[in-house]
Amino acid sequence: MTHAVYPVPRQWAENALVKADDYTALYRESVENPDSFWRREAQRLDWIRPFTTVKETSFHEQDFGIRWFADGTLNLSANCLDRHLAERGDTIAIIWEPDDPSEANRQISYRQLHEMVCRFANALKANGAGRGSRVTIYMPMVPEAAVAMLACARIGAIHSVVFGGFSPEALAGRIQDCDSSLVVTADEGLRGGRATPLKTNVDEALKHCSSVEKVIVYRRTGAEVPMVDGRDVDWDDAVRDASNHCPPEEMGAEDPLFILYTSGSTGKPKGVLHSTGGYGVWTSMTHQYVFDYRPGQVYWCAADIGWVTGHSYIVYGPLANGATQVMFEGVPNWPDHSRFWQIIDKYRVEIFYTAPTALRALMREGDEPVKATSRASLKLLGTVGEPINPEAWEWYHRVIGEGRCPIVDTWWQTETGGAMIAPMPGAVPLKPGSATLPMFGVRPVLLESDGTPIEGAGDGCLAITDSWPGQMRTVWGDHERFFQTYFTTFPGMYFTGDGCRRDQDGYYWITGRIDDVINVSGHRMGTAEIESALVAHENVAEAAVVGMPHEIKGQGIYAYVTVNVGVEPDEALRSQLIKWVRHEIGPIATPDAIQFAPALPKTRSGKIMRRILRKIAEGDVSTLGDTSTLADPAVVDRLIEGRQ
Numbered sequence: 001m002t003h004a005v006y007p008v009p010r011q012w013a014e015n016a017l018v019k020a021d022d023y024t025a026l027y028r029e030s031v032e033n034p035d036s037f038w039r040r041e042a043q044r045l046d047w048i049r050p051f052t053t054v055k056e057t058s059f060h061e062q063d064f065g066i067r068w069f070a071d072g073t074l075n076l077s078a079n080c081l082d083r084h085l086a087e088r089g090d091t092i093a094i095i096w097e098p099d100d101p102s103e104a105n106r107q108i109s110y111r112q113l114h115e116m117v118c119r120f121a122n123a124l125k126a127n128g129a130g131r132g133s134r135v136t137i138y139m140p141m142v143p144e145a146a147v148a149m150l151a152c153a154r155i156g157a158i159h160s161v162v163f164g165g166f167s168p169e170a171l172a173g174r175i176q177d178c179d180s181s182l183v184v185t186a187d188e189g190l191r192g193g194r195a196t197p198l199k200t201n202v203d204e205a206l207k208h209c210s211s212v213e214k215v216i217v218y219r220r221t222g223a224e225v226p227m228v229d230g231r232d233v234d235w236d237d238a239v240r241d242a243s244n245h246c247p248p249e250e251m252g253a254e255d256p257l258f259i260l261y262t263s264g265s266t267g268k269p270k271g272v273l274h275s276t277g278g279y280g281v282w283t284s285m286t287h288q289y290v291f292d293y294r295p296g297q298v299y300w301c302a303a304d305i306g307w308v309t310g311h312s313y314i315v316y317g318p319l320a321n322g323a324t325q326v327m328f329e330g331v332p333n334w335p336d337h338s339r340f341w342q343i344i345d346k347y348r349v350e351i352f353y354t355a356p357t358a359l360r361a362l363m364r365e366g367d368e369p370v371k372a373t374s375r376a377s378l379k380l381l382g383t384v385g386e387p388i389n390p391e392a393w394e395w396y397h398r399v400i401g402e403g404r405c406p407i408v409d410t411w412w413q414t415e416t417g418g419a420m421i422a423p424m425p426g427a428v429p430l431k432p433g434s435a436t437l438p439m440f441g442v443r444p445v446l447l448e449s450d451g452t453p454i455e456g457a458g459d460g461c462l463a464i465t466d467s468w469p470g471q472m473r474t475v476w477g478d479h480e481r482f483f484q485t486y487f488t489t490f491p492g493m494y495f496t497g498d499g500c501r502r503d504q505d506g507y508y509w510i511t512g513r514i515d516d517v518i519n520v521s522g523h524r525m526g527t528a529e530i531e532s533a534l535v536a537h538e539n540v541a542e543a544a545v546v547g548m549p550h551e552i553k554g555q556g557i558y559a560y561v562t563v564n565v566g567v568e569p570d571e572a573l574r575s576q577l578i579k580w581v582r583h584e585i586g587p588i589a590t591p592d593a594i595q596f597a598p599a600l601p602k603t604r605s606g607k608i609m610r611r612i613l614r615k616i617a618e619g620d621v622s623t624l625g626d627t628s629t630l631a632d633p634a635v636v637d638r639l640i641e642g643r644q
């Protein structure tokens with residue numbers, strides 16, 4: 001199979017931070033001599049006490065451990081703020097664009113951001129937070145969300161950001177898992193002209209959370225919200241008398257920075273824990289090299305702070321690098337389908353980073369909304385979250401970037417902290433749909449499912465053979481689960497859960513998850529989580545959830561549901577169940593299809609054969625494979641007939 005190749009444009013080849021020869025030489029050094037490579041790269045951060053040890057890592061059971069720069073100390077809030085003050089205190093750090101374009105924007109300099117963070121850090125302390133305590137942040141896309149995160153980092157508290165689209169139930173589970181003592185939220189969030197009742201959701205969640213002592217409420221819309229006496233504090237009141245002086249806490253490189261919950265193939269969401277030093281080095285380095293970022297350029301990552309992309313490429317990476325960035329509260333299609341491109345023109349954005357699902361949705365609206373804007377400032381485009389189909393890639397390149405901007409397709413995961421496979425735009429020719437080549441220090445390997453390594457071109461399971469600084473350190477409260485989940489499928493290696501192809505040029509093509517995780521609009525959903533939400537409904541006996549192809553979302557959610565005896569599986573129940581899942585998890589988990597099934601295909605030992613369910617959901621029933629091991633093969637015909 002041949003693919004289009006987009007060579008590195010001449011100006012990029014000549015002027016990029018990392019040129020083709022640099023990439024090759026530095027990559028080699030990074031894997032052959034990691035100590036020297038990382039000792040040098042880590043100098044991008046200001047350390048309080050310099051580290052002497054660099055890499056102390058093993059993926060093997062007998063001496064399992066991941067430690068980077070372990071005897072060094074630092075503070076990431078100081079790295080993102082204080083150290084920029086002397087040289088670029090008046091440089092804009094965050095340009096905030098509100099949901100409604102007619103509302104005033106905000107421009108916040110590094111000096112102002114520093115002051116906001118110091119004040120809020122003192123407010124956190126006054127409300128009982130400190131080193132090691134957990135603070136849950138449930139906020140809309142306002143600068144105060146970043147302020148809250150950096151304030152935690154400043155005082156050594158561990159933040160756990162929960163995406164504002166999660167339901168009270170999902171929020172409660174995440175608060176309980178890490179026993180947060182404090183929640184930071186807003187009265188309401190605003191997206192696409194619609195308000196989300198964040199504070200009311202928190203109140204609902206806290207009925208089930210005994211650990212929380214204080215709730216700090218930022219006023220975004222000014223809506224009337226109930227405030228609980230002694231527990232709830234107004235953001236403005238909390239910072240009004242707080243000092244703007246707050247010395248950064250001296251943190252060990254391995255001290256936790258944050259927890260971020262993500263879905264796995266089994267059980268409840270895992271609290272992915274990231275470190276301070278390694279994560280700081282990794283996000284700063286990858287942000288600089290992948291986006292070829294130079295101070296003064298306007299950069300915009302259109303992700304939400306509630307996901308890892310927002311943590312690494314809105315907060316820690318760009319701010320550590322002194323970047324000027326746009327932070328957008330709204331959505332791509334409101335008030336109209338030109339919104340992204342209007343914002344690019346408004347702030348002369350040079351580097352733009354978004355998800356394939358947004359591009360596919362906009363592509364469907366045709367080129368007119370794009371052509372109505374200039375986008376002349378754009379130099380580089382990026383994507384993340386899911387495989388990008390070549391059609392969307394070509395459209396992004398030809399229509400959005402007018403053929404002039406390289407596209408960096410960045411493959412990574414919540415667990416990896418930052419980009420793992422991604423082109424450096426001045427070094428690596430592009431192939432639409434491929435995340436191209438590994439980042440410095442990343443050693444990918446493809447394996448057959450029995451563990452046999454695949455050399456050269458081939459297709460297999462993607463694992464990483466050695467540690468990198470940005471790697472997660474544990475699952476909060478369950479180190480054993482961390483080891484079991486990632487290091488036992490292929491002993492001695494980190495298993496990503498993704499399938500991947502490597503072509504004859506050594507380029508990597510992610511083919512998608514090969515576990516029971518589905519990727520909906522670039523967001524990871526555990527099928528098990530949706531199933532347990534469904535079976536929690538009084539009328540449901542059994543449920544099985546699989547992914548199905550979806551034109552815009554990449555994957556949609558397809559649920560097979562068996563109802564209890566005596567229950568009528570009708571349209572009313574179908575819409576009730578859809579509402580129920582939204583209530584249990586949040587709108588992102590809304591099933592796209594629910595098929596009522598009299599029975600599910602099971603083996604004689606009672607195991608649901610998901611392979612068959614996936615095929616039926618995909619509408620590909622010609623190759624169901626071997627169904628002879630089913631307890632009742634006739635079930636399959638009935639499922640095919642009932643396909644939604």
Ligand code: WT7
Nearest residue numbers: 384385386387409410411412413414510513524
């Ligand atoms: C999963 C991780 C990385 C931050 C956002 C998602 C898929 C991610 C790509 C890409 C193909 C991708 C993988 C991965 N994925 N980026 N560029 N090409 N697939 O983080 O929620 O932890 O999901 O997203 O399947 O395992 P996440």
